[in-house]
Amino acid sequence: MVTGGVTKFAKAHPAMDFRLMVKRAYDQALSEVPGLTRDRIDGTRISYFSDHFTRQLKAASMVQDYLGMNPKGSVRIEWGGATGGECFQAAYEAVASGRMDICLAAGFETMSRVATWKGNEFIALASDTNYDFPLGGFYSGYYALMVVRHMYEYLALRKFAHVADPRERERLAIQEGSRIMSWVSVKNHRNAIHNPYAQYPKRLTVEQVLASEMISYPLTREQICTMSDGAAVVVLADEARAKELTDRPILVKGVGCGTDTMRLADRPFEEVPLLPHEKAADYKGLPYPGVHSFRAGRAAGIEAYRHAGIEDPRKELDFIELHDAYASSEIQTYEDLGLCRYGEGYDYVTRGDPFLKNVDYGLPVPRAGTLPVNPSGGLIACGHPVGATGLMQAVFAFWQLQGTIAAHFGDATLQLKRPRRGAIHSHAGTGSSVTVSILERGF
Numbered sequence: 001m002v003t004g005g006v007t008k009f010a011k012a013h014p015a016m017d018f019r020l021m022v023k024r025a026y027d028q029a030l031s032e033v034p035g036l037t038r039d040r041i042d043g044t045r046i047s048y049f050s051d052h053f054t055r056q057l058k059a060a061s062m063v064q065d066y067l068g069m070n071p072k073g074s075v076r077i078e079w080g081g082a083t084g085g086e087c088f089q090a091a092y093e094a095v096a097s098g099r100m101d102i103c104l105a106a107g108f109e110t111m112s113r114v115a116t117w118k119g120n121e122f123i124a125l126a127s128d129t130n131y132d133f134p135l136g137g138f139y140s141g142y143y144a145l146m147v148v149r150h151m152y153e154y155l156a157l158r159k160f161a162h163v164a165d166p167r168e169r170e171r172l173a174i175q176e177g178s179r180i181m182s183w184v185s186v187k188n189h190r191n192a193i194h195n196p197y198a199q200y201p202k203r204l205t206v207e208q209v210l211a212s213e214m215i216s217y218p219l220t221r222e223q224i225c226t227m228s229d230g231a232a233v234v235v236l237a238d239e240a241r242a243k244e245l246t247d248r249p250i251l252v253k254g255v256g257c258g259t260d261t262m263r264l265a266d267r268p269f270e271e272v273p274l275l276p277h278e279k280a281a282d283y284k285g286l287p288y289p290g291v292h293s294f295r296a297g298r299a300a301g302i303e304a305y306r307h308a309g310i311e312d313p314r315k316e317l318d319f320i321e322l323h324d325a326y327a328s329s330e331i332q333t334y335e336d337l338g339l340c341r342y343g344e345g346y347d348y349v350t351r352g353d354p355f356l357k358n359v360d361y362g363l364p365v366p367r368a369g370t371l372p373v374n375p376s377g378g379l380i381a382c383g384h385p386v387g388a389t390g391l392m393q394a395v396f397a398f399w400q401l402q403g404t405i406a407a408h409f410g411d412a413t414l415q416l417k418r419p420r421r422g423a424i425h426s427h428a429g430t431g432s433s434v435t436v437s438i439l440e441r442g443f
Contacts, residue, residue: 001250001439002237003036004395005029009199009230009383012112018054019066021231022046022106026067029233035245036235042100043073047087047107048387049080052122054110063106080126081325083107084232084390085426085435089255091236092437096252102237105394109385111227119227126429128262139325140224142264142430144216147328150292151177154343178218180346182209183363184327185222185380187354190361192377194413197392199228199383205362223327228383232391234398248402253421254308254438258299262432264291273298275305275338277312282341294329294431297336304423304436305338313338317371317438318419319400321393323427324378333425337436339371358413375400375414390426390435397422401441 005028007013007021016024030036044067046060056062060076079086084107091105111119124138132142155173156166163169186206192198204222212222242249261267267290272283289295301313310316320337324330331345340348348354352365354373376382376396379389399408401419406412419441426435 001252001394001398002235002242002245003029003033004232004234004391004398006197006232006388006392006395007230008197009228009385009388009392011199011226011228013110013229014112018048018059018108018110018231019063021110021229022063022108022233023066025231025233026104026106029235033235033245036102038068041069041072041102041104041235043094044069044104044106045075045077045087045090045094047077047083047105047391048109049078049083050122050386053113053119055113063108067106069104079433080428081323081386082390082426082428082433082435083387084392085424085437086257086390087387088234088390088394088424088437089257089435091234092252092255095236095238101241102235104233104235105391106231106233107387107389107391108231109387110229111385112229116227131263139430140216140219143326143328144219145264146291146430147177147181147326147332148174148218149290150328150332153290153292155346158343174218177346178210179206180349181223181327181331182206183349184324184330185209186361186363188324188374188378188380189222190359191356191375191414192381194411195377195382195409198377198381199226200381201377202381219326219328223380225325225379225384228385230383230385230388230392232388232395234391234394249442250398250401251440251442252437253440254304254306254310256300256303256305256307256436258296258303258434260289260294260296260432262429264430267291267295272342273302275302275313277314278338278341286342288342293332293342294336294427294434296431296434297333297425297427297436300434300436301337304438308438308440310438313423314371316421317423318421319372319375319397319416320423320425321376321397322373322378322425323389324374324380325384325427327380329427330373330378333427334373337423337425356414372416375416390424393424393426394437394439397424397439401439
């Protein structure tokens with residue numbers, strides 16, 4: 001990876017259509033690599049989630065036109081919430097296969113063009129429209145269901161197993177789980193204060209997160225990302241061109257993807273696929289994945305780690321930009337990616353492992369800095385223009401590994417000290433498709 005660019009994510013960009021947003025991100029990316037000109041780009045991979053938001057079929061072709069890329073080859077990518085992450089990997093594959101020397105990946109979404117309720121309906125069309133959608137399956141309802149089961153499995157049946165009344169046991173589990181989910185929201189919004197590209201920088205308390213509007217019990221407004229307008233681009237090149245174009249190239253060390261059934265009711269119960277640092281005894285008797293865990297995320301992590309030669313992500317990653325469409329799914333994904341064992345996600349938060357060391361969150365986080373997750377602010381704070389989101393993660397990870405966060409953000413707070421390796425994670429549906437990519441500083 002040799003460069004990247006991103007627009008500010010916003011509730012709306014009424015002065016820009018999708019083509020201009022991509023062009024702004026593209027211009028930023030090319031301005032930072034003087035030797036990279038349009039004629040050197042061999043082709044493109046362009047991602048957006050829904051034709052409904054643009055009111056335009058073949059919108060990727062219009063971006064191709066606007067960037068002056070014709071008659072070069074281009075492929076449109078769509079994979080639900082993981083659209084941007086899959087676009088990144090499609091560009092990687094175009095270069096790694098030898099098909100291209102230099103490939104541009106560009107993603108966008110203009111979700112403000114429709115009312116929120118209509119946008120939620122469009123997004124819900126990415127569920128099974130024969131089964132889930134007619135039952136009122138908007139995604140906040142799915143994620144509420146999944147996290148309640150997660151709280152039941154790992155808090156009610158373990159932490160509160162001593163409580164005799166099952167209803168009281170479940171109430172205590174949801175109360176405790178909701179409080180800890182709010183720590184994730186506090187973390188991500190607080191990080192975003194130092195990110196000028198973020199949509200929702202906020203200094204929140206746990207109490208404010210819990211008191212915000214209830215969207216789907218137990219998920220509140222401040223625990224959920226929002227629809228956004230925005231664009232992001234990255235440029236990937238083979239090793240020879242990368243070294244020619246920049247003295248700070250970032251290596252794509254490993255990629256992985258995973259899938260699962262569209263319908264939650266079809267998720268099986270089987271053995272947990274193990275990462276190298278885990279043992280089968282860790283999960284004896286665990287019904288997996290059920291609806292409490294994301295099997296696609298575990299599969300994507302296993303493949304990406306194998307390609308990157310990672311035995312233990314807790315020791316070999318310096319940060320992760322993780323798809324936190326919900327504060328609940330961030331906690332669930334800690335476990336899927338092996339940052340902690342299944343069932344330990346809540347403790348992982350309260351220990352402080354995913355927090356930054358030099359940010360004051362107003363929370364006791366003794367292990368802050370262990371493995372920062374979403375130093376950018378994540379989707380909850382940055383926003384979620386679906387086709388751009390996975391590429392936004394790649395841009396922020398690229399700048400983090402280059403050590404140029406201060407130059408791009410005008411603030412050095414979020415810059416880690418000489419990070420060597422990071423991961424980006426993109427997630428679709430109720431976990432029906434997930435990508436994980438490992439980025440590494442230099443060659």
